[in-house]
Amino acid sequence: MKLLFLDDIRNPTDCLLYMQIKIEDIEIYRKEWQIVRSYSEFVTWIVINGLPDFISFDHDLGLSELPETEEQNGMTCAKWLMNYCMDNELQLPEFLVHSQNPVGKKNVEGLLWHFRKLGNL
Secondary structure, eight states, X not given: OOXXXXXXXXXXXXXXXXXXXXXXXXXXXXXOOEEEOXXXXXXXXXXXXXXXXXEEXXXXXXXXXXXXXXXXXXXXXXXXXXXXXXHTTOOOOEEEEOOSOHHHHHHHHHHHHHHHHTTOO
């Protein structure tokens, strides 16, 4: 199982300290993850390795590598992922959003759940 963890600072087991997740999801954070720390690492990893089976998203990713007009965060990664799935006719992987930013978390979850509900458009 390929697991991808997007976070500029934390590691997967750090999430267990603050996330209120279902008991079945606790075990996934104890597995081996590929960790990416930025938008560009996220995109590059997926392009090279293909879609993972599961992605854990952070929202706030620190300094932006994108033009000043476009903020780099988990939402930017989620939007890119949706386009990648549509362009390549792929199903969205399973996901969780582990961000401590409640508004950012809700936005990323809402976007991805809506995309999934519409059948990946």
